[in-house]
Each structure stands twice: as C-alpha cells, then as structure tokens.
Amino acid sequence: MNATALHSEAVVSDETRASAKSAGRRFGALVVRLGAIAAFAGIIFYFVLLAPGFTSTFNLINVVEQSAILGVLAYGMTSVIIGGGSDVTEGGIDLSIAANMGLCAAVYATLLSMGYGDMLSVLAAIAVGMAVGALNALAVVGLGILPLLATLAVLNVAAGMELTLTQNTVVGASSPLLGFLVSGSFLGISALAWALILFSALVIAVFHYTSFGLRLYAVGGHPEAARAAGLSVPFYVSFTYVLSGFCAAVASVLTVSRLSASTPGSGELLLSVLAAALLGTVFSRRFVPTMGGTLLSVLFIGLLVNGFQLLNVSSYWVNGVQGALILLVVAITSFARGSEGSR
Amino acid sequence: MSVSANDSPKMNLRAFLAKYSVLIAFAAIVIFFAVASPTFLTLANLFNVLVNNVVMLAIVALGLTIVISSGGIDLSVGVSVDMASMVFVMLLAAGYGGVAGVGGGLGAALIVGILNAILITRLNISPFLATLGVLFIGQSTQQLATSGGQPIYLTSGYAADQFNAIARTALFGVPTPVIVLVVVAVAVHVLLHRSVFGRYVQAMGAQPGVAWYSGIRVPRELSLVHMLCALLAGVTGILLSATVKSYVPLSGNAFLLDAIGATFIGTTLSRERKPSVIGTLLGVLLLAIVKNGLLLVGWNFYWQQVGIGVLVFLVLAASFGLRRASH
Numbered sequence: 001m002n003a004t005a006l007h008s009e010a011v012v013s014d015e016t017r018a019s020a021k022s023a024g025r026r027f028g029a030l031v032v033r034l035g036a037i038a039a040f041a042g043i044i045f046y047f048v049l050l051a052p053g054f055t056s057t058f059n060l061i062n063v064v065e066q067s068a069i070l071g072v073l074a075y076g077m078t079s080v081i082i083g084g085g086s087d088v089t090e091g092g093i094d095l096s097i098a099a100n101m102g103l104c105a106a107v108y109a110t111l112l113s114m115g116y117g118d119m120l121s122v123l124a125a126i127a128v129g130m131a132v133g134a135l136n137a138l139a140v141v142g143l144g145i146l147p148l149l150a151t152l153a154v155l156n157v158a159a160g161m162e163l164t165l166t167q168n169t170v171v172g173a174s175s176p177l178l179g180f181l182v183s184g185s186f187l188g189i190s191a192l193a194w195a196l197i198l199f200s201a202l203v204i205a206v207f208h209y210t211s212f213g214l215r216l217y218a219v220g221g222h223p224e225a226a227r228a229a230g231l232s233v234p235f236y237v238s239f240t241y242v243l244s245g246f247c248a249a250v251a252s253v254l255t256v257s258r259l260s261a262s263t264p265g266s267g268e269l270l271l272s273v274l275a276a277a278l279l280g281t282v283f284s285r286r287f288v289p290t291m292g293g294t295l296l297s298v299l300f301i302g303l304l305v306n307g308f309q310l311l312n313v314s315s316y317w318v319n320g321v322q323g324a325l326i327l328l329v330v331a332i333t334s335f336a337r338g339s340e341g342s343r
Numbered sequence: 344m345s346v347s348a349n350d351s352p353k354m355n356l357r358a359f360l361a362k363y364s365v366l367i368a369f370a371a372i373v374i375f376f377a378v379a380s381p382t383f384l385t386l387a388n389l390f391n392v393l394v395n396n397v398v399m400l401a402i403v404a405l406g407l408t409i410v411i412s413s414g415g416i417d418l419s420v421g422v423s424v425d426m427a428s429m430v431f432v433m434l435l436a437a438g439y440g441g442v443a444g445v446g447g448g449l450g451a452a453l454i455v456g457i458l459n460a461i462l463i464t465r466l467n468i469s470p471f472l473a474t475l476g477v478l479f480i481g482q483s484t485q486q487l488a489t490s491g492g493q494p495i496y497l498t499s500g501y502a503a504d505q506f507n508a509i510a511r512t513a514l515f516g517v518p519t520p521v522i523v524l525v526v527v528a529v530a531v532h533v534l535l536h537r538s539v540f541g542r543y544v545q546a547m548g549a550q551p552g553v554a555w556y557s558g559i560r561v562p563r564e565l566s567l568v569h570m571l572c573a574l575l576a577g578v579t580g581i582l583l584s585a586t587v588k589s590y591v592p593l594s595g596n597a598f599l600l601d602a603i604g605a606t607f608i609g610t611t612l613s614r615e616r617k618p619s620v621i622g623t624l625l626g627v628l629l630l631a632i633v634k635n636g637l638l639l640v641g642w643n644f645y646w647q648q649v650g651i652g653v654l655v656f657l658v659l660a661a662s663f664g665l666r667r668a669s670h
Contacts, residue, residue: 139656143664149607152600153659156652163645271479278472316486323479330476331466 035332037282039325040300047307054310061193067302068196069254071295073097073269074276075203076247078294081277082207083240084140084147085220092140092220092237094244095151098273099158100132102266104252106165109173109262118177126249132158133245137238159267172261181257195254204291216240217288275326276301282329364661365611365622368654369629376636383639396631398520399579399586401624404602405531406575408623411606412535413568414548415463415470419455420602422481423573424595427452427580429485432495432502432590441505445581452577453570455481460566470569485592492592502588509585520582527575532620534571544568545617604655605630611662629658 047054076097084092104125111121132154139150184191207213218226219236227233256262279300280293305318360367376383403420410417431448435441455477462473486492497503512519535541543564546554555561579598584590608629609622633654637647 139660143660145659145663146607149603149659150656152603153652153656156600156648157656158652160645160648160650160652163648164643168645271475274475275479278475314487314491316483316491318483319479319486320483323476323481323483326472326479327462327466327468327476330468330472331462 039328043307044300044303047303047310051307051310054307059306059310061189063299063302063306064193064196065190065258066306067298068192069101069251069258070269070272070276070301071196071298072199072247072251072254073101073273074280074294074298075199075291076244076251077273077277078280078289078291079203079207079216079240079243079247080147081220081289083216083220083237085223090146092240093147093151093274094136094241095148095270096132096136096154096158097151097244097248098270099155099162099267100129100245100248101252101255101269102262102264103132103158103162103165104129104249105256105262105266106162106171108252109171109256110165112173112175112178113171118175121175122177122253125252126246129245129247129249129252130242131245132248133242134238136245137241140241141234141238155267155270162266163264166262166264168264170261170263173256174260177253178257178260181254182260192254192257195250199250200291200295204295207291221288272301272322275322279326279329282332360661365608365625365629365658368658368661369625369632372629372633372636372654376632376639380636380639383636388635388639392631392635394518394521396634397627398524399582400598400601400605400631401524401627402527402579402582403576403598404605404623404627405527405620406572407602408606408609408618408620409531409535409544409568410470410572411610411618412541412548413544413565414551415565415568416474416603417459417569417572418471418474418599419459419477419481420572420576421593421595421597421599422478422485423452423455423576424580424583424598425485425590425593426455426481427577428584428590428595429488429580429592431581432497432584435502435505436495436497438501441508444505445509448581448584449574449577452573452580455576456570456573457566459569459573463569464562464565482593489592494589494591496589498588506585506588510582520586523578523582527578528620528624531575535620540564540567548617549615601627601630608655608658611658629654 053059077094080092080094082092107128108121108125111124112118116124135157136147136151136154139145139154140147143150181191181195186194189197207216215226215231216236216239218229219231219233223233226236252262255266276298277289277294279297280295281287281289283293283296284290301322304321305315308315308318373384382388403424407417407420427448429448430451431444434444434447439447459470459474459477462468462477463470466473468476489495497506509519514522533541535544543554543559546557546559547561547564551561576595576598580595583594605626606618606623608626609624610616610618612622612625613619630651633651634647637650642650
C-alpha cells in the first residue's frame with residue numbers, strides 16, 4: 001500500500017514538474033522520511049505486542065499526563081527554533097528554558113507556602129517566566145549576542161536564583177488549582193492531560209493556521225527576505241523568546257501539581273526538551289520544526305519511557321535509546337537533505 | 344568603517360572598550376576583590392585557585408577551543424571526562440597499575456572522540472546534534488555500568504598511592520596538575536596558532552566550503568579535532584579522579600557550561616571573534632577568580648552561580664553590544 005502511495009506521489013510530481021530528476025529526489029526524501037517514521041512505529045508496535053497493558057486506555061492517558069510538562073517546554077523550544085532559524089550554532093535556541101521552569105516552580109511553590117492565593121502565585125510565576133524570556137530577547141535581539149551564549153548565561157542566572165530561593169530543598173505546595181490539576185477530570189481524561197491537549201491545540205493553531213505563524217516561519221527561514229518584505233524581525237524573534245518563557249511558567253505549574261512541590265534538578269529536562277524539538281523535524285515534509293511534529297516526538301518519548309517501565313527494562317536505557325534515535329533521525333535527515341541539496 | 348574626523352575619538356573609545364572588555368572586567372574584578380577581602384591577593388589563595396579551580400576546567404576548555412575554532416561544538420566533553428575517570432578508577436579497583444589505568448582512561452575518552460568524529464564526518468550530522476546524541480548515550484552507559492550512578496571511592500591502599508602519585512606530587516615546587524596544564528596549553532597554542540594543522544582548523548572554522556575547495560582534507564582534520572578534544576577532556580578526567588580519589592558518575596557535565604562560557608569569553612579578545620588559547624585561559628581565570636572571590640566575601644554557592652551568570656552576561660553584552668554600536 002505504501003509503495004503505491006509513493007508511486008502516485010512520484011507520478012504526481014513528475015506530471016507537475018515534468019522533471020524525472022526532481023521526482024527521484026522527492027521520492028528519495030519521502031522514502032527516507034517514511035523510514036524514520038517506520039522506525040518510530042516499529043518501536044511502538046514492539047511495545048504493543050510485548051508490553052502488558054501498554055494499549056489500555058488508562059495507560060495511554062497516563063502517558064499523555066506524563067508528557068504534559070515535556071510537551072509544553074518543547075513547544076517553547078520549538079517556537080524559538082522556528083523564529084530564530086534552525087542553524088544550531090547561530091540560530092535560535094533557548095538553553096535556559098528548563099532552568100527557567102525550575103525558577104518559576106520555586107516562585108510558585110514558595111508563594112503558595114507563604115499563604116498567598118492561587119491567582120497571585122500563578123501570575124507571579126508567569127511574570128517571572130516571561131521576564132526571563134524577555135531577558136533572553138534583550139540579549140539576543142537587543143545586544144546581538146549569539147542565542148547559544150546568551151541563553152547559557154541566563155541559564156546560570158535562573159538556576160542560581162532558584163537555588164537561592166529554595167536553598168536547594170523541596171518546597172511543598174498545595175492549593176485548589178493544584179488539587180484540580182491532579183485529581184480533576186472531564187470525559188474520563190484528567191486535567192493534566194487536558195492541559196497538554198488544549199495547549200497543543202492553541203500553539204498548533206497559532207503557528208500553523210494564522211498569518212502570524214506564517215510570518216514567524218518567514219523570519220526564521222530567511223531574516224533578510226522577511227525584513228525586505230516589511231516584517232519587523234526583532235519583534236517576531238523577541239516574541240518567540242518571551243513565549244518560551246511563558247511556556248516555562250505554564251510547565252512549572254504542571255510540574256508543581258504533579259510532584260505537589262517544587263524540587264531541585266529541573267535543569268536535567270533540558271536535554272529531553274532539545275531532543276523532542278529536534279526529533280520533531282522528521283515529521284515535517286521539509287524537515288523543519290513544527291508544533292505537530294514536536295507533539296508527536298514528545299508522545300513518542302513518553303511511550304518509550306512507559307514501554308520500558310512496563311517491560312521492566314532499566315530506565316537507564318532510556319537516555320541511550322533517546323540519544324541513538326536523535327543520531328539516527330538526524331543522520332537520515334542530513335542524508336535526505338544532501339540528496340535534495342545536490343542540484 | 345568610514346568615520347568622520349569629528350566623532351572618531353568616541354568611536355575609537357567604543358572599539359577599544361569592545362576589544363578589551365574582558366581585560367577591563369578582569370582588572371576591575373581583581374581590584375574589587377582585593378579591596379573587599381584581605382585574603383584574596385595572598386599567594387596561598389591564588390595558588391589554591393590555580394590548582395583547584397583553574398587546571399581541570401582549563402584543560403577541558405582548551406580542547407573545546409580547538410573544536411570551536413574548527414566551527415564546531417562538542418557537548419559531550421563531560422562524557423569524555425567521565426569515561427576516562429570511570430575506566431581509570433575501575434582499572435585501579437581491579438588491581439591494574441597506574442600506567443594501565445591512565446592508558447585505559449585516555450583510551451576510553453579517545454573512543455568518545457572517535458565516535459563523534461565518525462558521526463560528524465562520515466554521517467554528516469551537525470556537531471551540535473552528534474555530540475548531543477553521544478552525551479545521552481554516554482550518560483546511559485555510565486548509569487548501566489554503575490548500577491544507576493553508584494560512585495566508586497578508592498581512598499586507601501594501592502589505588503590511593505597511585506592517585507597521590509598524580510595529584511599530590513610536585514616538580515620544583517610546582518604541583519603535577521599545573522605542569523600538565525602548562526604542557527597542554529603550550530602544545531595547544533603551538534598546534535592551533537603555529538602549525539599547518541592549526542591553519543587548516545582556522546580555515547575550516549572561517550569558511551568550510553573554501554577550505555574544502557582549497558584541498559584541505561576536511562573530514563580527516565575534523566576527526567583529529569574531535570579526537571584531540573576528547574583526549575584533553577580525558578586528561579581532566581584522570582586528574583579529577585586522582586584529586587578526589589573517586590569516580591562520581593555524571594560529574595563531568597559540570598565542566599561543559601563553564602568551558603563553553605570561558606572559550607566564548609576568550610573570543611571577545613579578537614576582532615573576528617576567533618577562539619584563542621590565551622583568550623580561553625583568560626576566560627577560565629576570570630570564572631575561577633569570580634568564584635573564589637565571591638566565596639571569600641561570603642556569598643554561598645547558590646549566589647555564586649547567579650553572580651557568574653550575571654558576569655558572563657555582562658561581559659558578552661559589553662563585547663557584542665559595543666562592537667555592534669561601533670560598526
């Protein structure tokens with residue numbers, strides 16, 4: 001069935017382009033992309049067959065819940081990569097996003113434990129997250145510092161501030177909002193899972209179904225052309241960093257609800273966030289970062305961790321498999337790009 | 344750069360500030376801490392900073408300097424540090440001699456470098472992603488090899504003697520680790536700034552396409568670059584284990600951010616933002632002195648991290664911002 005689909009795709013492009021070469025190139029890229037997706041599907045299929053209870057509704061909702069925090073953070077990272085261009089050393093990247101989440105969680109939990117209400121605490125966490133994002137925007141857009149370096153410095157500041165605030169301890173927190181996020185449910189789906197579903201719908205709508213999103217892609221894809229077309233490049237790039245900070249704040253509320261506390265060590269999430277945002281590119285036709293692709297790779301990472309747990313495989317394998325997958329996907333992508341780029 | 348005679352002194356001042364922002368920051372910080380803490384400028388304290396804060400970070404950062412000069416990045420330096428440290432300590436624990444341990448440790452680090460080299464030059468993966476993948480795999484490997492991250496302590500007996508032979512000896516009153524750093528620094532300086540290989544590396548960093556067309560064997564030279572970086576990180580791994588007489592899994596990652604920071608602080612010294620050995624050493628010294636100074640004036644570890652972050656941010660802002668303004 002795949003073969004005919006591929007064949008018809010090739011035929012269509014042959015007719016429209018009237019060029020066998022371009023058809024072959026497209027065919028190659030498509031095969032490569034399907035190959036990567038088939039690898040993903042193969043792993044899931046393996047779990048479906050062998051992991052007990054993997055496909056139960058309860059378990060799948062559990063996976064979505066567990067993926068909520070990583071997902072929201074990965075959207076922030078993806079937005080920065082979309083707006084800043086996907087060149088990894090010069091392009092957009094936000095290394096401070098996980099540390100920012102830690103800081104927001106600390107602020108949120110500390111304010112709650114001091115007796116302030118949900119409203120004020122959440123607003124404070126969001127304000128802090130967006131302030132850190134604005135600092136990144138100032139450094140990258142205003143001062144022209146390389147994103148990699150600017151967000152690295154901000155990472156240290158945010159992580160240090162979290163430590164000074166919590167003295168490296170666990171700050172317990174409870175509130176009506178947290179209680180609702182943990183135990184509330186609607187249509188049999190828990191509030192945490194809903195949070196991911198709604199947030200995903202929102203970012204996918206904004207980035208892929210509005211002219212604003214299209215302009216963000218234009219700014220990231222070719223800043224000079226975007227400027228020539230009259231777009232305010234600094235505004236759009238700044239927006240992505242502030243949005244990334246906002247995502248960190250939202251994720252911080254989710255993580256405090258899951259753990260009933262803010263805990264040190266949130267910086268370790270950074271690598272998974274990067275992996276999710278970068279792996280997501282394989283789900284797009286032109287290997288660009290997309291919100292939908294990021295969601296799929298976040299769920300895939302969630303299923304991977306979950307499948308390993310069900311199979312009783314040591315969780316120490318998860319990092320390694322994740323790393324191997326990044327390498328596989330990227331090698332395949334660079335191969336496909338290489339065959340596309342050889343004009 | 345057409346500058347009218349009228350505002351040229353101002354422009355020159357800006358360019359001057361941009362160029363020497365690191366040195367100015369460095370001087371200001373030394374003066375500040377010398378006034379704030381009476382013990383800061385004592386010989387004993389400076390020596391302590393050199394041995395405990397500078398040597399290991401500097402060796403990692405020098406390896407990274409080579410990679411960044413070639414236009415790449417190595418996020419897996421922490422893994423190289425850890426692998427060298429792990430194999431070294433495990434071999435000693437199994438009763439092998441010091442020479443075998445050091446050789447095995449450096450070999451393990453070199454394997455990380457070779458893996459990076461294959462991924463980057465054969466599979467055409469960008470250095471950032473290739474080394475990110477290796478970082479993940481390296482972390483898993485360590486967790487699996489130590490049943491989840493159990494440290495290995497060898498504080499007495501034969502192994503401790505071997506550790507002391509590396510970390511606690513001195514030649515003409517200079518501790519062995521410092522001698523190692525001097526040798527490494529001179530070697531990397533000659534390699535990067537005075538050799539044909541260095542020319543190739545700089546060319547690849549400046550214009551990869553041109554480097555390829557002018558007949559430089561880019562894959563070969565890039566492989567060497569990544570192997571050298573991993574090897575130097577391995578040297579730090581050996582020194583680290585010998586100093587703390589143990590192997591603590593995943594401890595090498597602490598070097599990554601500081602080493603990147605130091606190297607890029609060093610790039611602000613040159614107009615073209617090229618990394619250099621002297622710049623990197625200066626960056627490492629800056630970070631080390633700030634850490635030590637903040638400790639002496641009574642800031643705890645947590646505030647130190649904020650302080651370092653703010654400082655790096657300000658140095659980068661001054662350098663990038665002033666340069667942009669002077670153009």
